[in-house]
Amino acid sequence: MFVHDTLLNRLKRGCETMAYPAGPAPALPDGHGGALRVEAAKCQAGCSACVAVCPTEAMTRPPRQPVALDLGRCIFCAECVKVCSAGAITQTGDHRMAVRRREDLKLGDAGKEQLRLAAALGEELRRLFGRSLKLRQVSAGGCAACEADTNVLGTIGWDLGRFGIQFVASPRHADGLLITGPVSKNMELALKKTYAAVPEPKIVIAVGLVRSLADRLSATPRSTMALPHCCPWTYSFPAVRPIR
């Protein structure tokens, strides 16, 4: 009976894949807040309330300097937003947070209040990967939430496959890596080997809290860093053991 039922059900429901990116993006949950904006110019002299509440030391204020936020370490708990009486730290409601360079995640200075969104890939990579991009995912010291939401991208609602993007079983079949987690020491070797197994040219997408991942892999000229994420607010655990 299920054959009849399922076909009928599918016909009745129609296409459930969202219109995005051609149409509007699905709304963020109202308590989410979206991306962060830091206007250090608004900071009150001598105030470092945000530094004191930041659980991951992403917010810093060296003596006589303005406040700075490193989104590479931020877990978007928004505690800083709550304690900032000057309104220097706010949330913009924007879901887009992908960047290409590590320094594009550092907020605070004039002109750098928000993260600098990633530009499109270069001509050659776009020609190669534009309609067919195969990725191998590697988990490295995260909490499995990024993995869960990466899996969601393959479901009927998001259907990543319509863009020619697919997750493949072997790095040798892939054009790039999608890395989740801040890279635990115990995953370092496996990650390096997996990276090496991806044929050139390749890209690297780091999802979640990456901290120093950029520094780790960017020695290869082809590697691209795109940071938070497919899954806003579901960051991996800040590495408590030193990650070089």
Add this chain to the structure above:
Amino acid sequence: MNRTTPFALLTNSNALPWADVPEWPLLEFLRNVGTELDRGERLSSLFGVPEGGALRLVAVLAFDAGNTLAVARSQPFSGNFPSLTATHSQAHLFEREIWEQHGAVPENHPWLKAVRKDHGAGPAVGEFFRVDGREIHEVAVGPVHAGIIEPGHFRFQCAGEEVLHLEIALGFQHRGIEEALAGGPHRATVYQMETVAGDTTIAHATAYASALEALAGTEAPLRAQWLRAIALELERLANHTGDLGALAGDVAFLPTSSACGKIRGDFLNLTAMLCGNRFGRGLVRPGGCPRDGDPDRLGRLRERLETALAEVQQAAVWLWDAASVRTRFEHTGHLHAKQAAEVGLVGPAARACGLVRDVRFDHPSGWFRFAQVPVSVWPDGDVFARARVRWLEIQRSGEFLREQLDAAPDGKTLSSLPALAPNTLAVALVEGWRGEVCHVALTGTDGRLRRYKITDPSFHNWTGLALALRGQAISDFPVCNKSFNLSYCGFDL
């Protein structure tokens, strides 16, 4: 409890002074633990507490039938200790962990090797159990797998297609959470608790909050306890639904697989309605819940819940109706109730072997003291049973939410947390969607955390998966693995 025990008894989410925890010489301690396990009691946690240059062992036993927890400790000792594992398999990984964390060797332990750490050669590198014979071949899988999943290493000993033995080596996700807690709670602690296992945020955060509240001699406001219970069942619904979909996907039954993938997200979005985050980050804090839901929001949540429940009902019916699914699920990955009890299985995996074992029922705390969820049991112990128990639990959790959303207590949701009592031990159990989440907190004389022990349900259950694979075709590994769906990071800490 109609029998005597030398252990100190306490109920879930309570504390007692460290001095009141019975203290015995090492051998007597191990004997007493063994005696209780022989009586059929369950080992919730067994760990070391450094004492000067020496070590103490602490045992937390769950007397499920007596609805009480039992704790005891050994006197400080130096050097090694006789292993319990040879006679009590439940102690197996705990003893390996004690050796790894403190260096005390469990003598005559049948399989002493690293649990998570790298002992020089890289994680998961070392001797694996090997089956001899000309026809035997070995299959090594991981740490990087084919799907979008966490890292772990599986070593199969096979005769043709048949798996004779599977050894699971983990530790790749090890982040050092327990070490980071010493001297805490720190500013980052609650966020770390939320990411012990990211898909079990509510259960771990609730266990942590309950342990701290017990140490502070307080309780979260009633409405916060209610909110936590609502969120815990939403977490269960999302994950069980995802698991049914993943199981369907593994036997190429796409209608349920694609429907459940979406519905799982719908349940996660209900959690996001409560706190802004799909995984429940920020929902639970020691002292209560920072955000309350107004009646309008809860009304909308209730409506969307009904839609999602109706959809999952339909997707599940397809699954149970399909003969092709039944033949793949039935008699696959079978585990006896006796084996399950012996290795100390918890959660749906245990209940799918017919064991009546559920923290919400056996050791109710928080809102579950006032509102019970029936225990969902299925006797067969195979993939079908593990899928079936999930389906039964989806229905029961749905029913629970329907009732409880209409029975919201009034009042505030957050109170400030008093200082933690010094030299006090607290135990908090929560029935997460995978099973028992156990947090044990011990404060020092300064009222800071001196030792914090986390036992994720996966710590008990990975052994169950290894046993379920024996005698199976290796091609059945994916569906067996999904039927347990254990956490790597929750195990690795």
